[in-house]
Amino acid sequence: MTKRTSLSEAVRSIPSGAHIGLSGFSITRCAMAFVREVIRLGIKNLTVSQCVGAMDTDMLVGAGAVDRLIYGGGSLDRFGLLANVNAGIETGTLLAEEYSSLSIAFRYLAGSLGLPFIPIRSLAGSDLLARIRERAGAEVAFVDDPFTKDRWLVLKPLVPDVSIMQVQTCDEEGNSWIMGPKWDSGEQVKASERTIVIAERVVPTELIRREPERCVIPNLLVSHVVELPYGAHPTSVYREYDYDADRIEGYVEATKSRDAFQAYLDAYVFGVKDHGEYLEKVGGMEKLESLRADPVLGY
Amino acid sequence: MDYTPSELMAVSGARELQDRQVVAVGVGLPMVASLLAKRTHAPNMAILFEIGVIDSEPIHTGVGLADPRVWYRAKYLSSFVDILGTLLHRGRVDVGFLGGLEVDRYGNLNTTLVGDPKGKFRHMVGSGGANDIASCARKTIYIMRHEERKLRETISFITSPGYIEGGESRAKAGLVGGPSRVITDKAIFGFHPVTKRMSILSVHPENTIEDVVATMGFEPHIPEQVPFTEPPRPDQLKLIREEIDPERMYIG
Numbered sequence: 001m002t003k004r005t006s007l008s009e010a011v012r013s014i015p016s017g018a019h020i021g022l023s024g025f026s027i028t029r030c031a032m033a034f035v036r037e038v039i040r041l042g043i044k045n046l047t048v049s050q051c052v053g054a055m056d057t058d059m060l061v062g063a064g065a066v067d068r069l070i071y072g073g074g075s076l077d078r079f080g081l082l083a084n085v086n087a088g089i090e091t092g093t094l095l096a097e098e099y100s101s102l103s104i105a106f107r108y109l110a111g112s113l114g115l116p117f118i119p120i121r122s123l124a125g126s127d128l129l130a131r132i133r134e135r136a137g138a139e140v141a142f143v144d145d146p147f148t149k150d151r152w153l154v155l156k157p158l159v160p161d162v163s164i165m166q167v168q169t170c171d172e173e174g175n176s177w178i179m180g181p182k183w184d185s186g187e188q189v190k191a192s193e194r195t196i197v198i199a200e201r202v203v204p205t206e207l208i209r210r211e212p213e214r215c216v217i218p219n220l221l222v223s224h225v226v227e228l229p230y231g232a233h234p235t236s237v238y239r240e241y242d243y244d245a246d247r248i249e250g251y252v253e254a255t256k257s258r259d260a261f262q263a264y265l266d267a268y269v270f271g272v273k274d275h276g277e278y279l280e281k282v283g284g285m286e287k288l289e290s291l292r293a294d295p296v297l298g299y
Numbered sequence: 300m301d302y303t304p305s306e307l308m309a310v311s312g313a314r315e316l317q318d319r320q321v322v323a324v325g326v327g328l329p330m331v332a333s334l335l336a337k338r339t340h341a342p343n344m345a346i347l348f349e350i351g352v353i354d355s356e357p358i359h360t361g362v363g364l365a366d367p368r369v370w371y372r373a374k375y376l377s378s379f380v381d382i383l384g385t386l387l388h389r390g391r392v393d394v395g396f397l398g399g400l401e402v403d404r405y406g407n408l409n410t411t412l413v414g415d416p417k418g419k420f421r422h423m424v425g426s427g428g429a430n431d432i433a434s435c436a437r438k439t440i441y442i443m444r445h446e447e448r449k450l451r452e453t454i455s456f457i458t459s460p461g462y463i464e465g466g467e468s469r470a471k472a473g474l475v476g477g478p479s480r481v482i483t484d485k486a487i488f489g490f491h492p493v494t495k496r497m498s499i500l501s502v503h504p505e506n507t508i509e510d511v512v513a514t515m516g517f518e519p520h521i522p523e524q525v526p527f528t529e530p531p532r533p534d535q536l537k538l539i540r541e542e543i544d545p546e547r548m549y550i551g
Contacts, residue, residue: 025350026365051379052350052427054365073411073425073458077326077363078548086422098411100430101349102388105379121388122431125460125472127411151473180367181351181376238367297359299367 002172003225007275010196010224011037014162019047021108021160021188023167024054026077027243029178029185030235031056031164033228033275034198039063040269049158050074051104051184055235055251056164058082061094062261063269069094070158072101079248083255097135098128105184107158111191117141119152129153163192165217166232168240170199171207174222177214180238180298186216194223200240202227230279230288239298241291247282300505302531304484305550306539307503309335310531311482312396312442320393321345321386323432326363327549328442329396334543335535347386349428351377360548383428387435395436395476397429399443401454404497404517406461406478406490408433408441409454426458433459438479445483450515462495469495486511487528491520501528 011034014020024030035056038046045067048057053074060066062084069088075081088094099107100122110118123129123140132140139156165185170176174197178185189195195217202225208215234247254264272278279288293299302310305328312332316322318341324333333346334357347353350364353375361368370376386392400423401409410429412420433439439461443449461478462469469477481488481497489500498520502511504527512518544550 026363028365028367053425071425073427073429075363075424077361077365079362081422081424089422090420098425100426101379101428102383102431105384109380109384121474122434124434124474125457125463125469126430126434127457128426128430153473181348181370181373182378183350184379186378187380236365236367238370243362243366293367297367297371299371 003174003222004172004202005224005226007033007037007198007226007228008041010226011041011043013224014038014043016043017045018161019049021163021192022048022050022054022056023163023165023185023188024050024056024235025052025183026054026075027079027235027248029166029237030054030232031166031198032059032233032235033231033278034164035059036269036278038065039265049104049160051101053082053085055248058084061085061088062255063265067095069096070099070104071096072099072104076248076252080252083252084261097132099123099132100128103155104158105187107155108184108187108191110155111157111159112187115157117154117156119154124153158191160188160192163189163195165189165195165197166237167197167199167217168237169201169203170197170225171205171219172202172225173205173219174217174225175205175208175215175219176217176222178216182216189217189221195221196224196226197222198226198228198231200229200231200237228275231275233279233282236299239293241288241293242299244282244291302536303550304503306531306536307528308442308482308484309539309550310535311487311528312440313339313535314529315440315480316341316344316394319343321347321391322394322396323347323349323382323387323392323428323436325397325429327398329398331539331544331549332442333396335538338538338543339535347382347392349379349383351379351382360544360546383431387431390435392432392436393438395432395439397432397439397441397459399441401449401451402441402443402461402481403451403454404519405463405465405495406441406481406497407454407457407463408459408461409456411458412456414455420455430459433461434474435476437476439476440480440482441478442482445485445511445514447514447516450483450517452517462490465495466493485514488519494520496520498522499525501526503528504530
């Protein structure tokens with residue numbers, strides 16, 4: 001059964017107020033075209049979760065679309081901090097629940113397995129835990145190990161309404177390959193109620209069947225498939241294209257003031273009607289070709 | 300002196316690592332130090348990056364863990380649950396190796412909230428895998444600049460626990476391991492076995508104990524004998540400059 005649709009249709013399936021999980025890690029495999037469409041369509045009051053906060057989340061927060069963020073910290077690597085997320089935390093406009101990478105990954109893992117909670121050795125003795133207990137007391141607790149009687153910190157499962165997965169390759173049913181390290185993508189997809197796959201290319205199912213061991217998302221978890229080359233621009237997709245350093249630097253510059261960020265959104269989100277126009281605006285084929293990954297290096 | 304303080308930090312970090320150890324590494328100087336150790340005395344060491352990478356061999360400098368340059372020629376690419384879960388949380392990581400914004404006298408690390416001169420708190424990067432590594436590794440090494448605002452009497456936020464309030468407080472919180480070294484551009488510190496306060500182990504060449512103490516935010520334990528840190532060897536410097544960080548992104 002084909003689940004192929006347009007980006008706009010897929011995004012319209014998400015109501016304001018939903019909990020979405022995003023696939024980015026810092027400046028790689030971020031759901032950027034998705035985020036731009038969410039902002040264009042005016043979807044708001046979202047809860048976003050992600051192991052390591054990334055550019056997709058930061059842009060959504062900067063556009064005022066996010067009420068609550070559940071994450072493990074993050075940055076834009078050497079390009080800079082998650083300035084919009086940080087500003088939201090500092091001014092109190094964003095409810096941020098901050099964990100560590102593994103705590104969020106374990107919360108997704110518990111969600112993916114249908115477990116009621118998951119014990120973890122991390123967070124003990126930290127102010128991360130102190131803050132989480134103040135703000136979100138119901139999402140962490142202590143229990144005694146019934147076998148050893150040791151006391152354990154346990155975390156509640158994290159179950160997003162929708163996971164938004166930027167992948168390299170999938171078929172029209174949603175069977176997907178993710179190349180390179182997967183950070184929290186596998187657990188996030190499997191924890192989520194459903195997944196929207198955004199792929200660089202959609203291939204025949206016959207090709208998926210020839211190398212099924214590469215498939216990390218089985219189609220039964222997928223509600224929509226969107227084929228969108230360069231959908232992660234300006235972030236990178238391993239073995240497809242490099243990050244666009246100039247454009248990320250431009251973004252970082254724009255996050256330094258509200259006016260500059262609004263101008264950025266006006267130019268790259270509201271000022272273009274769709275992803276095709278966006279790609280033209282950031283330099284078109286000539287620029288995109290220059291970002292193409294070397295097949296040996298993968299970047 | 301024919302080397303920079305950063306190069307000495309990287310070499311000192313490498314010296315702390317042993318062959319066959321499993322090391323979970325953060326971006327920056329810890330990465331340079333680990334790659335140097337593996338290229339010299341510790342060829343069978345395993346280098347883990349939290350994003351899901353084991354034993355990559357970068358030939359170009361990356362902007363961070365998210366940069367595929369850092370994953371190049373990896374033996375294994377997987378996930379957080381695999382690296383931080385089945386290896387680190389499972390107890391198979393010997394050394395966690397991290398950079399930090401602020402550390403206090405008990406080796407607690409802050410990468411979350413930093414005060415600015417106006418008295419406001421700025422949110423920085425948070426934990427990522429740092430809290431997991433500091434909580435679960437058998438021991439942890441920190442590498443950071445020697446500045447009063449980074450080596451502080453107290454920190455505003457414990458992102459990653461060291462010895463918490465000293466003494467037995469880390470064990471009481473249910474945590475094993477703990478910080479073993481803090482490597483700065485002026486000195487190398489360890490931790491007192493009982494009080495768990497930071498203690499000077501060696502001072503880098505051309506520095507004095509007085510200067511080391513005067514440029515940090517608290518008085519460390521000072522043993523009777525404090526040797527000079529061993530300087531880098533030419534082969535180590537050549538590797539760092541020509542192969543590990545030729546663009547000087549981390550060495551600066």
